[in-house]
Amino acid sequence: MSAIASSVNIPAVRARAPLSERLAPAAFLLPAVLVVLFVSIFPLILSLFLSLSRLRFEAGGLKVQFVALDNYRKLLFGSEQKVLFGTVASPSLVGWIVLAVVVLLTSAAVYRAIRDARSVRVIAGRAIAAVVLIGLTYLVAASLLSPEGRPGTLVVTMLYVAVGITVQYLLGLVLALLCAQQLPGRRFFRVVFLLPMMITPVGVGYLFRMLADTNKGPLEPLWVALGMQDFAWSNNAWGARIAVMIGDVWQWTPFMFIVLLAAIEAQEIEPIEAAIVDGASSWDIFRHITLPAILPVSTTLILIRMIEAFKIIDLPNILTNGGPGTATETMTLYAYRIWRALDIGGSAAIAYLLLFLVTFFAMLYVRVLRSHVSATA
Amino acid sequence: MNLKKLTTLMALGAVVLAACAAPPAAAPAQPAQPTQPAEPAKKFAGITVNAITFSGPQIAEPMQRRGKEFSEMTGATINVVTVPFADLYQKILNDFATGTNSFDVIVFAPQWMVDYIEPGYLEDLTDRVKADPDIQWDDIGLFFRDFSATYNGRIYTIPLDGDFQMVYYRTDIAKELGLQPPKTWDDYIAFAKAVSEKQLTTDDGKPVYGSCIAKKKAAQSYWMITSIASAFIQSQGTGQGAFFDLETFKPLYNNEAFARALEIYKETTQYGPPDEINLDVGDTRGLWTAGQCALTIDWGDIGTLAIEEGSKVKDKTGAVILPGSKQVLDRKTGKLTDCTPELCPHAIDGVNHAPFAAFGGWSGAINKASKPEVKDAAFAYLSYMNQPAQSNVDVTIGKTGFNPYRVSQFKNLDNWIKAGMSEQAAKDYLGAIEASLNSPNMVLDLRIPQNQYYQGIVLDGAIAKFLAGEQDIAATMKEIEDGWEQKTEELGRDKQLAAYKATLGVQK
Numbered sequence: 099m100s101a102i103a104s105s106v107n108i109p110a111v112r113a114r115a116p117l118s119e120r121l122a123p124a125a126f127l128l129p130a131v132l133v134v135l136f137v138s139i140f141p142l143i144l145s146l147f148l149s150l151s152r153l154r155f156e157a158g159g160l161k162v163q164f165v166a167l168d169n170y171r172k173l174l175f176g177s178e179q180k181v182l183f184g185t186v187a188s189p190s191l192v193g194w195i196v197l198a199v200v201v202l203l204t205s206a207a208v209y210r211a212i213r214d215a216r217s218v219r220v221i222a223g224r225a226i227a228a229v230v231l232i233g234l235t236y237l238v239a240a241s242l243l244s245p246e247g248r249p250g251t252l253v254v255t256m257l258y259v260a261v262g263i264t265v266q267y268l269l270g271l272v273l274a275l276l277c278a279q280q281l282p283g284r285r286f287f288r289v290v291f292l293l294p295m296m297i298t299p300v301g302v303g304y305l306f307r308m309l310a311d312t313n314k315g316p317l318e319p320l321w322v323a324l325g326m327q328d329f330a331w332s333n334n335a336w337g338a339r340i341a342v343m344i345g346d347v348w349q350w351t352p353f354m355f356i357v358l359l360a361a362i363e364a365q366e367i368e369p370i371e372a373a374i375v376d377g378a379s380s381w382d383i384f385r386h387i388t389l390p391a392i393l394p395v396s397t398t399l400i401l402i403r404m405i406e407a408f409k410i411i412d413l414p415n416i417l418t419n420g421g422p423g424t425a426t427e428t429m430t431l432y433a434y435r436i437w438r439a440l441d442i443g444g445s446a447a448i449a450y451l452l453l454f455l456v457t458f459f460a461m462l463y464v465r466v467l468r469s470h471v472s473a474t475a
Numbered sequence: 476m477n478l479k480k481l482t483t484l485m486a487l488g489a490v491v492l493a494a495c496a497a498p499p500a501a502a503p504a505q506p507a508q509p510t511q512p513a514e515p516a517k518k519f520a521g522i523t524v525n526a527i528t529f530s531g532p533q534i535a536e537p538m539q540r541r542g543k544e545f546s547e548m549t550g551a552t553i554n555v556v557t558v559p560f561a562d563l564y565q566k567i568l569n570d571f572a573t574g575t576n577s578f579d580v581i582v583f584a585p586q587w588m589v590d591y592i593e594p595g596y597l598e599d600l601t602d603r604v605k606a607d608p609d610i611q612w613d614d615i616g617l618f619f620r621d622f623s624a625t626y627n628g629r630i631y632t633i634p635l636d637g638d639f640q641m642v643y644y645r646t647d648i649a650k651e652l653g654l655q656p657p658k659t660w661d662d663y664i665a666f667a668k669a670v671s672e673k674q675l676t677t678d679d680g681k682p683v684y685g686s687c688i689a690k691k692k693a694a695q696s697y698w699m700i701t702s703i704a705s706a707f708i709q710s711q712g713t714g715q716g717a718f719f720d721l722e723t724f725k726p727l728y729n730n731e732a733f734a735r736a737l738e739i740y741k742e743t744t745q746y747g748p749p750d751e752i753n754l755d756v757g758d759t760r761g762l763w764t765a766g767q768c769a770l771t772i773d774w775g776d777i778g779t780l781a782i783e784e785g786s787k788v789k790d791k792t793g794a795v796i797l798p799g800s801k802q803v804l805d806r807k808t809g810k811l812t813d814c815t816p817e818l819c820p821h822a823i824d825g826v827n828h829a830p831f832a833a834f835g836g837w838s839g840a841i842n843k844a845s846k847p848e849v850k851d852a853a854f855a856y857l858s859y860m861n862q863p864a865q866s867n868v869d870v871t872i873g874k875t876g877f878n879p880y881r882v883s884q885f886k887n888l889d890n891w892i893k894a895g896m897s898e899q900a901a902k903d904y905l906g907a908i909e910a911s912l913n914s915p916n917m918v919l920d921l922r923i924p925q926n927q928y929y930q931g932i933v934l935d936g937a938i939a940k941f942l943a944g945e946q947d948i949a950a951t952m953k954e955i956e957d958g959w960e961q962k963t964e965e966l967g968r969d970k971q972l973a974a975y976k977a978t979l980g981v982q983k
Contacts (some may be wrong), residue, residue: 099503138565155568155572157593159594160572181936184946194971314751329749332753332944335943419691419693419694420693420942421693421947422692422752422943422944422945423939423941424936424940425943435936436932437565438565438931439565439927439931440565441928441932473614
């Protein structure tokens with residue numbers, strides 16, 4: 099009887115709830131939802147529309163012409179293809195080896211998914227990721243790792259991300275491990291190591307431009323002493339790229355350093371003390387205790403820096419304007435360059451391609467990491 | 476707290492606040508103070524004019540200096556905002572198009588004016604100019620009045636500068652090596668090569684380069700290649716045009732003539748500073764005044780910078796009209812052909828010169844959306860800078876970036892000699908500009924819708940890749956042709972052709 103009563107009563111109670119109470123949760127959430135829509139979703143949709151349009155300033159205002167995928171066609175298959183993809187030629191031996199390794203690894207991942215009878219969604223996801231990854235690797239092999247090839251903005255961007263993050267992480271880790279030791283002056287160096295991060299990237303660009311000037315810069319005597327007064331790093335594609343990468347590493351290593359230092363210092367001391375008592379070496383302690391302890395922080399750190407690094411623009415813009423030729427031009431700089439000439443649709447299309455690229459690598463990174471952690475567990 | 480209490484408290488608070496804010500009810504009477512005689516109200520007191528130009532320091536410097544003088548005279552406040560050259564076009568357009576209207580005065584490249592006038596962003600200045608006798612409009616060179624200031628018969632800008640590219644050479648080095656000023660581009664190469672092989676050094680031991688040309692990407696370098704190519708492409712007079720075919724609007728930058736220009740352009744790099752492809756005009760000018768260059772291509776700025784304090788090339792700087800060519804493009808065959816009287820009617824001693832009015836000269840315009848009183852002050856400010864009393868001085872100062880554009884500035888040598896030029900140097904310098912200005916085969920800069928994309932993106936990008944060795948001549952020319960054609964298709968071929976033809980009707 100009571101069960102029946104309650105089953106009857108519940109809707110009755112609900113029906114009696116005042117309208118204001120029922121609407122209250124939605125009313126409280128609405129401002130936040132609107133803010134998110136306004137600052138995040140709406141610009142995303144608008145820029146997608148822009149990437150499918152051509153804009154022109156005419157008498158009476160702005161004329162927006164819908165051109166469907168024409169801006170993407172121009173980038174991927176049209177007159178801008180060479181800027182984006184560079185010059186593709188037959189890869190060198192190293193290029194073929196790299197490509198073969200990636201093909202093997204991705205094929206193995208797809209095969210494992212099929213063998214383990216994973217869901218169709220997982221298999222399809224892995225297959226798509228494999229195709230995209232093989233395609234990108236081929237592009238790297240046929241442009242960057244080819245004697246006749248030349249990398250376009252897409253590969254140059256990926257190069258900056260890969261080299262920059264690897265070097266920044268390793269350097270940051272070494273510096274953090276050093277500063278975590280009880281060494282004299284470590285407090286001083288903690289501050290010193292942080293300084294580059296405080297400088298605006300444009301300032302870093304000008305700083306490195308002056309330092310690398312072999313004729314007029316403050317290091318001119320050094321370059322002359324080294325017999326490099328007639329060398330112009332800006333004339334050489336790799337010289338210019340390396341200059342950009344050094345500037346980027348110099349600026350962002352402190353970010354890695356400070357977060358890793360915090361993670362190292364926050365790890366529990368008991369396992370380390372126990373390991374010392376058991377006679378473990380410093381390397382063993384680092385390998386089996388410290389590294390696993392800072393792994394969650396490291397993965398997040400790399401993910402954040404990776405997303406940020408894909409958007410690099412300041413340094414190549416100030417140092418070389420993307421030159422010589424297109425040697426140091428990134429996708430963001432490329433988008434900015436054509437935006438300055440009012441090709442807003444084309445610029446938005448590049449921005450969307452970059453968004454796809456960043457999302458792909460971020461998802462891939464997270465998936466690989468998750469499967470690795472699951473396997474370890 | 477109930478409603479009654481809350482109401483009482485709020486009323487009490489309001490009374491307290493009102494008491495604090497109110498002025499004393501009855502201030503004691505003060506004895507009358509003797510007052511200073513009031514200054515006559517200045518014409519534009521309290522008005523602020525916001526201006527934008529590029530972060531020179533050229534152009535911005537005279538705008539700020541003259542702005543201060545103008546403020547003292549009229550009471551108006553002149554704020555000059557500067558942005559990098561590559562950002563200027565879009566920054567102005569974005570400001571206008573979004574209705575932000577942060578800028579009342581824009582000082583910009585007149586070749587961009589079509590993109591600002593067509594949407595209706597610029598104030599028509601025709602009546603104001605006619606009503607202003609101090610501006611002495613007829614004293615401004617006809618070309619600058621027409622190309623830099625007028626669009627569809629209406630005046631939209633006030634010229635502040637006159638721009639032509641010329642070749643400068645070191646007179647002392649020419650004398651020492653027994654070289655003549657270059658008449659053709661082959662002469663230019665021979666001159667540069669001779670200096671380079673001689674391995675000359677400055678007094679402080681720095682190398683003297685055979686040729687210094689600003690070739691930096693995404694800067695002000697893309698005019699240089701047109702300065703070289705024009706002599707090979709245009710020979711039948713200004714109306715022929717040097718960028719597009721007048722029938723089909725097909726680009727003229729994919730043929731033997733432009734290929735030859737690219738060869739010359741690349742060869743000059745061999746005799747230049749090691750980092751030449753990363754040098755902007757500011758850098759090459761610095762090298763010139765430091766005595767490290769024997770040749771350069773530049774606007775009129777070099778002539779006045781050479782006489783500035785600290786310059787090592789005072790009275791050593793000669794100027795000539797842009798070199799020409801004995802071979803030109805035969806547009807019927809698309810081949811590079813020897814000059815004949817029919818093919819090169821304006822040739823001098825068999826050499827076809829095609830001086831390039833690159834850029835056209837910095838000019839000032841007024842935002843149509845500004846308030847009427849601000850527009851009045853803005854026009855008065857531009858007029859003040861343009862008037863002979865100011866401009867005749869400013870064009871003789873190197874750091875202003877202003878070059879002569881008034882007839883009186885060419886006729887009267889006194890200002891130049893007073894500024895530090897020798898009479899011969901002044902005659903050389905002004906003579907080279909006049910020869911360019913009076914040439915019946917002068918090449919007009921591109922002034923069609925979105926010319927910034929054609930030149931600043933497509934041409935500049937392709938040339939940068941060519942200089943960096945990323946692509947050969949054929950690929951470079953194809954890239955320019957494809958890029959220009961694509962933009963033409965987007966904007967409409969007929970419309971672009973009509974705009975191009977209208978520009979070529981400009982009077983000189």
